[in-house]
Amino acid sequence: xxxxxxxxxxxxxxxxxxxxxxxxxxxxxxxxxxxxxxxxxxxxxxxxxxxxxxxxxxxxxxxxxxxxxxxxxxxxxxxxxxxxxxxxxxxxxxxxxxxxxxxxxxxxxxxxxxxxxxxxxxxxxxxxxxxxxxxxxxxxxxxxxxxxxxxxxxxxxxxxxxxxxxxxxxxxxxxxxxxxxxxxxxxxxxxxxxxxxxxxxxxxxxxxxxxxxxxxxxxxxxxxxxxxxxxxxxxxxxxxxxxxxxxxxxxxxxxxxxxxxxxxxxxxxxxxxxxxxxxxxxxxxxxxxxxxxxxxxxxxxxxxxxxxxxxxxxxxxxxxxxxxx
Amino acid sequence: xxxxxxxxxxxxxxxxxxxxxxxxxxxxxxxxxxxxxxxxxxxxxxxxxxxxxxxxxxxxxxxxxxxxxxxxxxxxxxxxxxxxxxxxxxxxxxxxxxxxxxxxxxxxxxxxxxxxxxxxxxxxxxxxxxxxxxxxxxxxxxxxxxxxxxxxxxxxxxxxxxxxxxxxxxxxxxxxxxxxxxxxxxxxxxxxxxxxxxxxxxxxxxxxxxxxxxxxxxxxxxxxxxxxxxxxxxxxxxxxxxxxxxxxxxxxxxxxxxxxxxxxxxxxxxxxxxxxxxxxxxxxxxxxxxxxxxxxxxxxxxxxxxxxxxxxxxxxxxxxxxxxxxxxx
Numbered sequence: 001x002x003x004x005x006x007x008x009x010x011x012x013x014x015x016x017x018x019x020x021x022x023x024x025x026x027x028x029x030x031x032x033x034x035x036x037x038x039x040x041x042x043x044x045x046x047x048x049x050x051x052x053x054x055x056x057x058x059x060x061x062x063x064x065x066x067x068x069x070x071x072x073x074x075x076x077x078x079x080x081x082x083x084x085x086x087x088x089x090x091x092x093x094x095x096x097x098x099x100x101x102x103x104x105x106x107x108x109x110x111x112x113x114x115x116x117x118x119x120x121x122x123x124x125x126x127x128x129x130x131x132x133x134x135x136x137x138x139x140x141x142x143x144x145x146x147x148x149x150x151x152x153x154x155x156x157x158x159x160x161x162x163x164x165x166x167x168x169x170x171x172x173x174x175x176x177x178x179x180x181x182x183x184x185x186x187x188x189x190x191x192x193x194x195x196x197x198x199x200x201x202x203x204x205x206x207x208x209x210x211x212x213x214x215x216x217x218x219x220x221x222x223x224x225x226x227x228x229x230x231x232x233x234x235x236x237x238x239x240x241x242x243x244x245x246x247x248x249x250x251x252x253x254x255x256x257x258x259x260x261x262x263x264x265x266x267x268x269x270x271x272x273x274x275x276x277x278x279x280x281x282x283x284x285x286x287x288x289x290x291x292x293x294x295x296x297x298x299x300x301x302x303x304x305x306x307x308x309x310x311x312x313x314x315x316x317x318x319x320x321x322x323x324x325x
Numbered sequence: 326x327x328x329x330x331x332x333x334x335x336x337x338x339x340x341x342x343x344x345x346x347x348x349x350x351x352x353x354x355x356x357x358x359x360x361x362x363x364x365x366x367x368x369x370x371x372x373x374x375x376x377x378x379x380x381x382x383x384x385x386x387x388x389x390x391x392x393x394x395x396x397x398x399x400x401x402x403x404x405x406x407x408x409x410x411x412x413x414x415x416x417x418x419x420x421x422x423x424x425x426x427x428x429x430x431x432x433x434x435x436x437x438x439x440x441x442x443x444x445x446x447x448x449x450x451x452x453x454x455x456x457x458x459x460x461x462x463x464x465x466x467x468x469x470x471x472x473x474x475x476x477x478x479x480x481x482x483x484x485x486x487x488x489x490x491x492x493x494x495x496x497x498x499x500x501x502x503x504x505x506x507x508x509x510x511x512x513x514x515x516x517x518x519x520x521x522x523x524x525x526x527x528x529x530x531x532x533x534x535x536x537x538x539x540x541x542x543x544x545x546x547x548x549x550x551x552x553x554x555x556x557x558x559x560x561x562x563x564x565x566x567x568x569x570x571x572x573x574x575x576x577x578x579x580x581x582x583x584x585x586x587x588x589x590x591x592x593x594x595x596x597x598x599x600x601x602x603x604x605x606x607x608x609x610x611x612x613x614x615x616x617x618x619x620x621x622x623x624x625x626x627x628x629x630x631x632x633x634x635x636x637x638x639x640x641x642x643x644x645x646x647x648x649x650x651x652x653x654x
Contacts, residue, residue: 232433
């Protein structure tokens with residue numbers, strides 16, 4: 001409660017929270033702001049008005065204009081907010097849980113468990129993040145297309161359930177599939193930072209007297225770790241997680257821009273910007289194909305960073321006033 | 326003859342460090358009878374806490390190893406129990422409280438949650454019943470409005486109050502032995518006296534045995550029946566309280582007592598200090614570990630470590646020298 005109050009009092013985080021609230025309203029009210037056209041195959045597929053390659057400027061009918069292929073930019077920006085929240089929150093949720101678990105076990109048990117888990121973490125860290133995500137996305141798509149690799153399908157179904165509420169018993173919707181593979185790729189290479197920070201935090205609280213006190217009353221290892229240590233070590237993770245939401249959306253946009261994230265025509269900001277690739281020399285004329293989805297991404301990421309930054313200042317008084325780490 | 330409940334024999338604990346193997350406990354033997362209070366004194370780093378943590382098997386392993394000895398609790402060797410069995414002893418049969426009440430309570434859990442935890446772990450009772458008992462326990466240790474305070478967090482309690490909560494928690498399952506590891510060190514002198522009175526009263530009511538670790542010879546004098554003096558991971562003197570204070574036989578004990586300010590002295594005396602620091606033993610002691618700091622040191626002290634020997638009824642000392650004469654015994 002007090003944390004929320006402080007967040008609302010702090011001007012930076014207040015700006016962030018206001019922006020995020022607006023985005024949330026946009027995402028929740030998407031069918032109202034940008035009604036789903038009749039006969040739409042999927043509400044997340046941006047409606048097209050013809051097949052002409054030349055973008056068209058903002059007009060009565062298309063408030064933000066249309067991109068190459070006549071996809072409606074306004075519709076895409078509005079519905080893209082839903083995609084951004086879903087992608088950001090679900091990736092962050094999964095990477096945070098995985099990171100917290102691996103980091104906690106590593107720090108708590110130490111010894112060979114620590115050695116094993118941390119070397120495993122380092123292997124993942126050794127890959128350049130974006131490059132690894134790009135490679136994995138293309139691999140995942142091929143593998144899934146061939147109907148192989150049950151482990152990956154299982155993971156994709158979990159992510160599909162968390163992101164779209166998709167019934168795991170049913171086949172994954174092909175429209176969602178490409179989004180899911182992009183998300184899986186980011187999840188695969190996104191949990192290591194959290195794991196390392198969590199390991200350090202657990203190492204610190206493990207030495208505290210209340211940890212020994214918990215042993216002395218006869219509590220078992222799992223109880224000590226999850227009831228006594230974890231709640232004391234997990235707070236700094238909240239800060240990282242809130243900042244991660246923004247940066248995962250950005251990474252996903254990068255994948256989409258390269259044609260590996262959301263499929264063509266999907267309401268995703270990064271995907272929409274990829275329509276501008278062919279028009280880079282004449283962006284002066286066709287500015288609207290970049291500016292609207294671009295501003296949407298920038299503000300979204302900025303808002304999460306503002307909140308995360310303020311959250312860190314509030315949770316860690318030692319950093320107050322220094323502004324950066 | 327009182328019933329012996331804890332019988333530790335030849336306990337040895339080692340720590341493997343980068344600098345070498347530290348011989349923290351070097352063959353310690355002691356026993357605790359039902360309902361009695363035993364004091365263990367010695368300066369920091371001489372192995373008091375490690376002895377107790379070894380008995381409870383709570384030294385970090387690795388680097389720690391209990392390399393020899395036995396610790397029989399009701400004829401059951403604690404050092405041979407499985408970890409699961411050990412967990413059912415800790416908190417239920419043997420409880421422990423620590424020096425610093427400010428850090429030994431978990432800051433993110435309410436007092437009620439922490440107080441009921443051992444009961445829920447060890448006694449098969451419902452949460453409501455545990456809550457009810459928690460209120461009784463808090464009242465027993467003298468915390469008023471106990472019911473409302475169960476929802477409070479540790480930072481809303483003062484140091485003395487927290488130590489009371491700690492002892493309430495330790496006694497919640499009616500343990501047979503309470504180990505108190507310097508419980509008064511972090512408290513104000515006035516609060517110390519209150520706390521000692523509280524412990525005495527609780528012991529009279531509940532009848533548990535207490536092992537009281539301290540370096541404060543003043544506090545322990547009014548509390549313990551038997552005292553053991555520890556140095557370099559060994560017991561070097563063991564006697565009834567009155568005997569030890571009246572007739573200390575080991576030069577280290579004499580030094581410890583000499584460093585205490587006294588109010589009943591005839592005239593102002595200088596406080597005596599013992600020069601030097603306790604040794605860190607990288608090998609088992611082959612000479613008396615106190616020899617480098619001892620004013621009575623003779624050649625024999627550097628050649629062989631003296632064993633505990635009875636010099637008077639219920640009074641054992643490990644020293645080659647008779648300090649009354651300053652010569653070899």
